[in-house]
Amino acid sequence: MQRMDMSLQEVAAMYELECTIGLEVHAELKTATKIFCGCKNEFGAEPNTHVCPVCLGLPGALPRLNSKVCDFAVKMGHALGCEINPVSRMDRKNYFYPDLPKAYQISQSDIPLCGRGRLDIIVDGDIRTVGITRIHIEEDAGKLIHDDDFAGTLCDYNRCGVPLIEIVTEPDLHSSREAYVFLENIRSILRYIDISDCKMQEGSIRCDVNVSVHEKGTPLGERCELKNVNSFSAAVRGIEYEIKRQKDIISSGCMVERETRRWDDKKGISTVMRSKENLQDYRFFPEPDLGAIVLEHERIERLRDEIPELPNKKMIRYVIEHGMNCDEAFVIADSPDKAKLYDECVALSICKPRSAANRILGDVTKFMNDTGRSIADTPLTAEALSELCKAAEDGVISSTGAKRVFIELVTKGGDTAEIIERLGLAQNSDEGFLNEIAEKVISDNEKSVSDYIGGKSNALGYLVGQAMKLSKGRADPAKLKSILENKLKKEN
Amino acid sequence: MKLYEKSAYEIAAMLRSRKCSAKELLHDVMGRARELQPRLNAYITFNDQAENAAENADRLIAKGGDIPPLCGIPIAVKDNISTKGLRTTCASKMLENYIPPYSATAVELLEAAGAVIIGKTNMDEFAMGSASDTGAFGAVYNPADTAYSAGGSSGGSAAAVAGGGAVLALGSDTGGSVRQPASFCGAVGFCPSYGAVSRFGLIAFASSLDRIGSIGRNVRDVHMLHNIINASDIKDVTHIPKKFSKTLCGSLKGMRIGVPKELFDEYISDEVKSAVMNAVKLMERAGAIIKEVFLPSASAAVKAYYIISSAEASSNLARYDGVRYGFRADNCTTPAEMFRKSRTEGFGDEVKRRILLGTFVLSEGCFDRYYKRAAALRQKLCGEFDDIFTECDFIAAPVYPNAGILHGAERKPAELYAADICTVPSSLGGLPAVSIPCGRAGNGLPIGLQLIGRRCGDEELLDAAYGYELAGGGCDV
Numbered sequence: 001m002q003r004m005d006m007s008l009q010e011v012a013a014m015y016e017l018e019c020t021i022g023l024e025v026h027a028e029l030k031t032a033t034k035i036f037c038g039c040k041n042e043f044g045a046e047p048n049t050h051v052c053p054v055c056l057g058l059p060g061a062l063p064r065l066n067s068k069v070c071d072f073a074v075k076m077g078h079a080l081g082c083e084i085n086p087v088s089r090m091d092r093k094n095y096f097y098p099d100l101p102k103a104y105q106i107s108q109s110d111i112p113l114c115g116r117g118r119l120d121i122i123v124d125g126d127i128r129t130v131g132i133t134r135i136h137i138e139e140d141a142g143k144l145i146h147d148d149d150f151a152g153t154l155c156d157y158n159r160c161g162v163p164l165i166e167i168v169t170e171p172d173l174h175s176s177r178e179a180y181v182f183l184e185n186i187r188s189i190l191r192y193i194d195i196s197d198c199k200m201q202e203g204s205i206r207c208d209v210n211v212s213v214h215e216k217g218t219p220l221g222e223r224c225e226l227k228n229v230n231s232f233s234a235a236v237r238g239i240e241y242e243i244k245r246q247k248d249i250i251s252s253g254c255m256v257e258r259e260t261r262r263w264d265d266k267k268g269i270s271t272v273m274r275s276k277e278n279l280q281d282y283r284f285f286p287e288p289d290l291g292a293i294v295l296e297h298e299r300i301e302r303l304r305d306e307i308p309e310l311p312n313k314k315m316i317r318y319v320i321e322h323g324m325n326c327d328e329a330f331v332i333a334d335s336p337d338k339a340k341l342y343d344e345c346v347a348l349s350i351c352k353p354r355s356a357a358n359r360i361l362g363d364v365t366k367f368m369n370d371t372g373r374s375i376a377d378t379p380l381t382a383e384a385l386s387e388l389c390k391a392a393e394d395g396v397i398s399s400t401g402a403k404r405v406f407i408e409l410v411t412k413g414g415d416t417a418e419i420i421e422r423l424g425l426a427q428n429s430d431e432g433f434l435n436e437i438a439e440k441v442i443s444d445n446e447k448s449v450s451d452y453i454g455g456k457s458n459a460l461g462y463l464v465g466q467a468m469k470l471s472k473g474r475a476d477p478a479k480l481k482s483i484l485e486n487k488l489k490k491e492n
Numbered sequence: 493m494k495l496y497e498k499s500a501y502e503i504a505a506m507l508r509s510r511k512c513s514a515k516e517l518l519h520d521v522m523g524r525a526r527e528l529q530p531r532l533n534a535y536i537t538f539n540d541q542a543e544n545a546a547e548n549a550d551r552l553i554a555k556g557g558d559i560p561p562l563c564g565i566p567i568a569v570k571d572n573i574s575t576k577g578l579r580t581t582c583a584s585k586m587l588e589n590y591i592p593p594y595s596a597t598a599v600e601l602l603e604a605a606g607a608v609i610i611g612k613t614n615m616d617e618f619a620m621g622s623a624s625d626t627g628a629f630g631a632v633y634n635p636a637d638t639a640y641s642a643g644g645s646s647g648g649s650a651a652a653v654a655g656g657g658a659v660l661a662l663g664s665d666t667g668g669s670v671r672q673p674a675s676f677c678g679a680v681g682f683c684p685s686y687g688a689v690s691r692f693g694l695i696a697f698a699s700s701l702d703r704i705g706s707i708g709r710n711v712r713d714v715h716m717l718h719n720i721i722n723a724s725d726i727k728d729v730t731h732i733p734k735k736f737s738k739t740l741c742g743s744l745k746g747m748r749i750g751v752p753k754e755l756f757d758e759y760i761s762d763e764v765k766s767a768v769m770n771a772v773k774l775m776e777r778a779g780a781i782i783k784e785v786f787l788p789s790a791s792a793a794v795k796a797y798y799i800i801s802s803a804e805a806s807s808n809l810a811r812y813d814g815v816r817y818g819f820r821a822d823n824c825t826t827p828a829e830m831f832r833k834s835r836t837e838g839f840g841d842e843v844k845r846r847i848l849l850g851t852f853v854l855s856e857g858c859f860d861r862y863y864k865r866a867a868a869l870r871q872k873l874c875g876e877f878d879d880i881f882t883e884c885d886f887i888a889a890p891v892y893p894n895a896g897i898l899h900g901a902e903r904k905p906a907e908l909y910a911a912d913i914c915t916v917p918s919s920l921g922g923l924p925a926v927s928i929p930c931g932r933a934g935n936g937l938p939i940g941l942q943l944i945g946r947r948c949g950d951e952e953l954l955d956a957a958y959g960y961e962l963a964g965g966g967c968d969v
Binding site: 058059060061062063064097101102103153155281284291 | 727
């Protein structure tokens, strides 16, 4: 660290420090086979069982590119509005590490599959635009296992050659909160377009974080790269730590130096991996074993057509057009299942969008959380759900009744009205039905009727009770009461 | 004439007419190979399964019906081509005990065609060198005169074939490694178009240049071998679809042969120049039309070649780190130390020199100055070849500036590299090239004529080489 001479004013300006964050998100793609060979792309197998000469980098073995990997990456490119390069290339990134069997990673350097794009996200009610620098494809490395029963380190090469995309952002994020929301959005999109499982605990989505702190209105400061960030919440903690560390350095009159740091989430600290003097030189050069990747216009457009409306756009639509708050909009938009159900309910316009949203935020979300099941795995349809919402809106069933109907719909399926009927849950407010009952009660209870007409107003209570009995409790008592009153007035 | 002196064509006919058995043939050739081994050191490993393969071939022949073309023919395989279950060392201490779990596509094709793999031939370590003397298993000696090198890097394959220790052999050619040793030993060495033979299983030196080539004692034999290994393979995406092979007819009538001035420059010794020019005249008498052509980038091509090949080598050879297979240094405490010590102890000097050179030219700040310029030069050179082939069908040139390399002579690496001027241009262009004997020097060593063809014009090129042979070309013209 270098000491700087600072005036008091300059020290005061420290309170105007601003942080700038850029992310590199790596996501494993869920193709059936690996990127350069026919080995299964599957998590959790016995160590070193999904390997072959190609992914083990045995002498003489050659890679061949799995075209599905390009398709998946291009879809992500479309989802983030990226320019798609019709001709791109694979390059070698050279470095030594025991988990990298060829001692180079086949990646993309100069010409990635996808170029510039953007992602609009909502952070605490405001729309923010995050620039995407590029998306490229590459192979994953193996895994080193440190086993207490074994003195050395064990290598599992099953993960070698698992396809990855790396999404690189512009330095457009300014807080850990923004970074977190961005990462959540990326995860939703990956799930929406169905190219990654995004299972944190399996390491299928990871990120590197670049942080730099600088005085507002001055050029960006030196950045530090944080590696080994294995969850979104770890990203938040790592960023907070790094911002504080850099602010402390600047406040003490020193300068932040460019370095790569390793985040230790357990201890909550980062440590230097590589300082500026020995930053890695990866010696990129074109991969001679693979030809250029050429994407025909038709293929690029076909993949564009496969992109559904994405969660960040949905969220913005739900907030602006449907009046949801951000949290509500996120819960629905984040899940392709819930969003599909909601959008279908809205399209059917059987019930009010608000009641469908409430039902999804409540019963549907609870059911999914409790059972871990997705809606697609249940017999629940948007139409049935809309009918249920409508019945509740119209007061046909009570709120507890509605919950019972929902459970029936989501577990067994069926017609909403039929279920209400079968379970006897209707709070009947049908005028005709109520009239019939009222007339029957009046003709059956002459004594009470004459008592009422004679001025004994509490006789009405008895009559209403009789009528409720007759409806087996299904009639809406308030409506029934007013119908009886009207009829008795006429008798008078 | 001994069996081992006969051509593959004659042997194939003899096997089919039961004039000899595959087993007898193997004994004869293997016997010759073992007899020569102390003098030539052409082999690193003999295949102890060869006898079984020969017996299988005999059973196939006895059964009659469709007999595969190479059935029973003993073939040597350069030791950088993977053979399942048979040690493949690249003549390096690094892979001294490496037994591949799979075979190269070319080897699978040979086996499917009934060939008997006799053994793995000696070479320069990882195919880096010009005299087959950089390896961990000692140098290879020239059957014509053991004071001289067999050439390199496929010296073992060329010496084995020329001496009778194999009927045919596979070599590999990155910058001349099939053509040059073939010319030194008096054999025919064919380096096909880049991509004509699958590289799958060929242990990489420089991926954008490496090719598996065929070595034999005459053009027809080489053509026969090439036809087997020139087959489509999805495992190598740089592979080009197979073209239909044709029967060689050997007519040179009307063929336009370009003679590039730059490849007959002051580098080239007088006796090589005159032997090659005599060969050109012979082809002219056989009906060919000779033209002077220009390849201005020839000498720059050598530099570009050493930059590109070393860059690729530095990356290709990085996998030898002692972790999974191959040599591992003892008593290392950290992975970094294990990498460093294993590579320091496992590689020889020439390999280290190329790795250092390659690492340098790819490093930050050097990439644009070296690698990019070399790649641009390569493009320019390809353009010059294209221009030549608009007015010519073939190019004729020497293979190497001198007739042979003396063993033990002091040589500076830069001078040795510069001597590759005749072979590396076609390597960078991906063009097919063949070396055919065209005379002897005063020291008695054979001299080779190089013919270079259009990209993918492999068949036409071999036909022209055959034409030269028919016209009376060869070692002892």
